Every structure is written in C-alpha cells, then in structure tokens.
Amino acid sequence: MCQEKLYYLFFDRMLAVIRRYTSDRDKATDILNNGFLRAFTKIAQYQQTGSFEGWLRRIMVHAVADYFRNGAGQTKEQMPGELPGDLAITTESNTLEYKDLLLVLQQLPPTTRIVINLFIIEGYSHKEIAELLGISTGTTKWHVAEGKRLLQRYIAAPPSSLKRNMNG
Numbered sequence: 001m002c003q004e005k006l007y008y009l010f011f012d013r014m015l016a017v018i019r020r021y022t023s024d025r026d027k028a029t030d031i032l033n034n035g036f037l038r039a040f041t042k043i044a045q046y047q048q049t050g051s052f053e054g055w056l057r058r059i060m061v062h063a064v065a066d067y068f069r070n071g072a073g074q075t076k077e078q079m080p081g082e083l084p085g086d087l088a089i090t091t092e093s094n095t096l097e098y099k100d101l102l103l104v105l106q107q108l109p110p111t112t113r114i115v116i117n118l119f120i121i122e123g124y125s126h127k128e129i130a131e132l133l134g135i136s137t138g139t140t141k142w143h144v145a146e147g148k149r150l151l152q153r154y155i156a157a158p159p160s161s162l163k164r165n166m167n168g
Contacts, residue, residue, distance in 0.1 A: 003040050010053065014060050020117045021064045023106040035063035061122055065132045068114060104154045108147055115143035116151070 014035065018028045039059045046055050105113055114133065118124040126137040
C-alpha cells in the first residue's frame with residue numbers, strides 16, 4: 001500500500017525526468033517502472049540525508065542509463081528547469097517555451113541527449129557520466145560540445161520547423 005502511494009505521488013515527476021531522455025512514452029514508462037522496482041527493493045538503503053525525491057531521481061537516471069547501455073533502447077533510437085551559463089536559451093522573442101525545449105532536446109541523437117541531460121540538467125560530472133554510461137570522459141565532453149552546438153542551431157529555428165530542420 002505504501003509503495004503504491006509513493007508510485008502515484010512521484011509518477012508524473014519521475015516520468016518527466018525520463019521523458020527528457022526518450023520521446024517514446026511506452027519506453028519511458030518501462031524505464032519508470034524498472035526504476036520504481038529498483039527503488040522499492042533498495043528503499044532500506046535510503047539514508048534520509050537528502051530529499052527522497054532526489055534519491056529517487058538518481059535511481060531513475062541510472063535506470064535510463066542502464067536501459068540504453070544494455071541495448072534495450074536500441075530500436076529506432078540507436079545509441080552510439082533552466083539551462084545554465086552558455087546554454088541560456090534565447091530566441092528572437094527572448095523566450096523558449098518549456099514544451100519547445102523538450103522538443104529540441106528530443107531531436108538530439110540519443111547518446112548526446114543522455115549526456116546533455118546528465119551533465120547540464122542533472123549536474124553529473126564528466127567522470128560520473130563516463131562511469132554510468134561506460135564511455136570515456138573525452139567522449140562525454142565531445143557529446144556535451146556537440147549537444148550545445150546542435151541545440152544552438154535547433155533553437156535558432158522556429159518551433160514549427162524543428163522536426164523538419166532536425167532531420168536535414
């Protein structure tokens with residue numbers, strides 16, 4: 001009963017975290033359910049030193065990384081808040097709607113999208129990302145640089161043309 005309450009209490013927030021990594025709602029729900037299963041089996045390890053939501057978010061991010069690293073996410077997406085600093089988002093009207101930002105993030109190649117989310121949004125270090133995804137720190141740095149370049153290019157396009165411009 002308590003697990004069910006936790007599941008429904010955090011469902012929307014954790015699904016939003018996972019949807020930054022995949023646009024496929026079914027895939028996101030699978031990852032979410034795996035993440036909750038992990039959380040429920042490891043709940044005794046929660047030390048209550050930080051927020052429960054932060055602890056749960058970290059489990060969900062690890063579930064996403066495991067999903068893609070283990071090849072489960074390699075179907076049509078082959079895997080090879082606010083944005084800080086030099087990724088500040090501006091357009092001609094100086095605003096970018098959150099839904100448009102999510103659309104832009106979903107257009108990034110899967111590995112680049114995962115690294116960008118982990119580095120910029122979740123605050124992981126290059127070393128942590130490399131360990132989590134099983135890639136080198138140099139590769140994570142390349143994905144961040146490439147992601148920033150692509151995001152800046154994509155954001156310059158009007159939202160209605162994002163899908164068309166992303167593919168060519």
